[in-house]
Amino acid sequence: MPNKKQAAHIDELAELARAEGLDDYTSEHRVGEDNIKTLGLDVHNPVFLISGSTIVLVVVFALALPGLAADVFGQWRVALTTQLDWFFMAVANLVLLFCLFLVLSPLGAVRLGGPDARPRYGYASWIAMLFAAGIGIGIMFYGVLEPMTHALTPPLSATGVTGAERRGLAMAATIYHWAFHPWAVYSLVGLSLAFFSFNKGLPLVMRSALYPVFGERIWGWPGHVVDVLAVFATLFGLATSLGFGAEQAAGGIAYLFGIPNANWLRVAVISLITFLALGSVLRGLDGGIKLLSELNMGAAAVLGVFVLALGPTWDILSGLVQYSGAYLRYLPELSNWVGREDDYYMHNWTTFYWAWWIAFSPFVGMFIARISSGRTVREFIVAALLAPSAIFILWMTIFGETAMNQYFLEGWQGVAKTVREFEPELSLFVFLERFPLTLLTSALGVLLVLVFFVTSMDSGSLIVDTMTAGGKIETPVGQRIFWCIFLGLLGVALMLGGGLNSLQALALASAFPFSLVMLLMMVSLYRGLRAERLLLAVAEAESEAEAELAVEGG
Amino acid sequence: MPNKKQAAHIDELAELARAEGLDDYTSEHRVGEDNIKTLGLDVHNPVFLISGSTIVLVVVFALALPGLAADVFGQWRVALTTQLDWFFMAVANLVLLFCLFLVLSPLGAVRLGGPDARPRYGYASWIAMLFAAGIGIGIMFYGVLEPMTHALTPPLSATGVTGAERRGLAMAATIYHWAFHPWAVYSLVGLSLAFFSFNKGLPLVMRSALYPVFGERIWGWPGHVVDVLAVFATLFGLATSLGFGAEQAAGGIAYLFGIPNANWLRVAVISLITFLALGSVLRGLDGGIKLLSELNMGAAAVLGVFVLALGPTWDILSGLVQYSGAYLRYLPELSNWVGREDDYYMHNWTTFYWAWWIAFSPFVGMFIARISSGRTVREFIVAALLAPSAIFILWMTIFGETAMNQYFLEGWQGVAKTVREFEPELSLFVFLERFPLTLLTSALGVLLVLVFFVTSMDSGSLIVDTMTAGGKIETPVGQRIFWCIFLGLLGVALMLGGGLNSLQALALASAFPFSLVMLLMMVSLYRGLRAERLLLAVAEAESEAEAELAVEGG
């Protein structure tokens, strides 16, 4: 028995934890209790049907009335990026600050999966999978394109700036979009899901992250809506990515081999990606995604080192320091929406990115959560913020600096031309023409793009399947295969029938409700972590008291 | 103990049987003892390698030097059909007489598979499979074509003959090629194989039928040569059939749907046939060949009844009697080669058919043998001679009479035109144009052709596999699949690369050695059946004597 003072302390801590209402709610709901099992499926009752049928209806609408769909959804897109610019930027800033706060606060010590859990993936695999699932594809297309674009048209209305200053601003504007902010968004979602699932025993679905706010009502309609939206954003985000990606990959292949970039080539690319993704799906997380991610990271490193070594090596290395500094210097200006006049940059780039990252956050967040059990909150955030940000800064500097050198110093117009004529899919390949072994490196580039898509489709099927199965992990294989093929067909249908832009706008539109969800999520996660911390303190105090007693008794 | 007189009788019979050297030779050789088992194969040592590599070499030769191959093999063909006409015709007559002799002699009572064996297939399935394996395809193409051809250019130098007389001669000349003679050839080979395998326990390969002549040497090179030749004739026969058949089927499809008869269509047809044949192979003898054969016989009957009912029904029925009579009347003249002046008919039709039937006899014979255990020699010959002959006479009369009516009475030139312009693949379809539901019946015709090819390829793979596995029935499935795909590829290669004619000539060339084998086979089979009969008599006498003794003792 603990002594009186200890007992009082323990009671006090427990009382505090109970006040958060988080000590025993885990027993109320069983994973899969709302599922229907029929026809070899095992799916969540309203979520699967609503999201599945809505998606089919929307696609039919977009294919049947492409003009109307483009008008309606196109307006949403404009409204989102012009009217809600301040909102997205504010949310992104807030989320980044919240993540930094968690790292520094004692709450960062909470371990996902309980005090005894241990990480199941090493940092290298973990980071490789982060990239592969989400936005690894971005480094392939934007590494050359974005620095060049901002160098040609500087943001922050800084048209007068020239020389190193202008290049610094371009790099800062690029790094701003790819480092820290997006990863904070993904980290918040991933952390919330991992914490409420691994520590609190709630099902691995988006709604679980809002339990502290909605309580038991979360298993009803408020939760259904959140989950349906998550499925929606993930599927449309992936399908439009796949459609655009196939156009770009086909463009690259056509450019490389001098064949026409016809529809059949794009359909062939999507079919190939889907086929490979099916193979990856059937090999599972470790045999498929993990392996491909690691291979792809290795291949990307080869390409990066190739450009670093054969490009302006010293400029790049000194650029690393300069541009990191430029990022910090310009960050306050770039992340502030008040009094800005560079609408094009702020709306078409920043706000678009922010909405896109938020729309993709349920997918990437849930995928990170699935591979993160056993890490502490602090490890999680530090790794998820720092590692990809560092890789992006390095990559963007290698490719951006080299491309800007080609243009500003060597006077070569190649990449600049692809920017001006808006042929983003060709930027990388045109860029590689200035290097030896062009065909080899370009083929490597195409391969990297394809494999990143394969891993995205595989992890997408995995996540959508979990989302529509009420957070169940052990679903029938056929179900995951179904989602993979569904994604592929969606991509082909949209690409051939038109409507990629409409549905991308729709995916972006889901960013608004998710921003609200994200605000609530910060409240939830804070309360959850605090309660966990108190419960752990209770347990610690009890075991200390017992140990003391044992010493006294012994 | 039998009494002295009985014992003497038994000894005498046994002595006679031993004189034939056939009482216990079955223990000397074990099935599969020369086989090599490696890489998942189970094949006869020299036969598989020699036949396989020779075939590949010959095909490479025909594809690489098509001109030379056509010259060389083309000369063989001319030499065979012009110089050896008398030989083939004599052998065919002899074989038919030998078969009739067996039916009438007491040897006809010997039961294949031993006195206790019972048939495993009913007559209907058995006859359906006879057709499907071998020459069922012939009824589709020659039913209309051949009577019409002979009616336009009468054989036996009978150019002056007209009216009913001329039609009778044309039908007799057709029936001569399709009834009795070919079936006697197949029966002889089938009987020999079945008898020496099921009754004498020798492996199910061609060489076994020559054991009484060569003795133990048959397991060495004399036997290897016979078996290699059999594989050769079967594979080239089937591959050229497949090639020509695909050209014809594609021609029919092209004609029906008004599309060009291009190479891709032919390759598609062969691919489809090969694919379906693989499915049939994987379903085995009963699930594949038997089922398809029965279906096809049913479908052919539908087409036959359709033409009979909507054509000149009474002419056909009375023609059946007339033309059977004409066949008997002209048979002595048609089967006699001395003093003939109708070289075109005798060489290009009769001798060609005889060589082709003989070249195909190892394949068809072995297939008949495999499905004939449990029948007596008499049942076997009667069924194999009468049933297909009757069906052919009926079919040829239905289609030939109707086609000749179209030409001679209605004055319609359609079919005659396909004959004159040598478009044999169109005869049937042009013929069906004069009937209602043309598209439906023509599609049925194409389907029949395709399915007959599927069953031919399936049974071909089965037989070639057994031939190259030293008579083993239980071979790995993969081996049969290999042969099926090999046949398909051979057909495609020959069709695209040219050389179908060269290799058909080569298949025909194998008819000469096989005619010699067939002569020996008659000797072997006669001696074997006589010995079997004597051994049975010994067994019978012994059991009678024992029964008598039991009565005396009791």
Add this chain to the structure above:
Amino acid sequence: MYSRIGVPVDLAHTDTLEKAIESAAVLARAFAAPIELVAVTSPSPSEVARDPHAFGEKLAAYAAELSRRHGVRFTAHARVCDDPTVALDRTLFEAFHELGVDLLVVASHVPGVREYVFSSNAGWLASHTDLSVLVVR
């Protein structure tokens, strides 16, 4: 729990059957169930015997020897199949159903490439039958 045990037999490779036979014998004692040996041959001569009759005799002799050696009753059932390459499994399966077998004991080699592609007999039986199956390796 199990009333009748079936063992498919390949007379050409009885050496590879030993462990399966021993297992079947132990099970037969544990469940007090008789053992039915089923072997399939073709009507034409095979490596094992020159005709189905001789095949049946060989199988009967094998069953008798096993009964003597293991002290459990092994009964022999020879079946004839026209196309064992493809229909072996089906023939065995029908025979076991007719005999009222409810537990199969099947010998199998260690999985190799061929068995991944075309599945081993044992794997096929285990996946496609509605009987209980012990695959012995």
Add this chain to the structure above:
Amino acid sequence: MYSRIGVPVDLAHTDTLEKAIESAAVLARAFAAPIELVAVTSPSPSEVARDPHAFGEKLAAYAAELSRRHGVRFTAHARVCDDPTVALDRTLFEAFHELGVDLLVVASHVPGVREYVFSSNAGWLASHTDLSVLVVR
């Protein structure tokens, strides 16, 4: 002949396991071999338990109950697998190898359409393992 018997367990459907457990118990007595129960869970909550720790406790309780009921020693081994949809079989297989099991007893439903297409766990194990397997139906 067999020194250690393994039984894969699905804690969500223990009712379908009964015949397999009984068979394993009889075999355990016949061969004097202990029984190792292996069950697989994911790190996230499942129908059965809210975390791997609770899952392990449930499995241990199940093993204890079976030991009591059948008078044979059942030992519980819980394994965690990140992607049980695909890697369940592999995880089970590795666990049985580590435990030195040489005979698996696997429960299986009567073959249905889905099992022909994607193969049942039991069929997969029977075809792909190098252990002896008893598939109980």
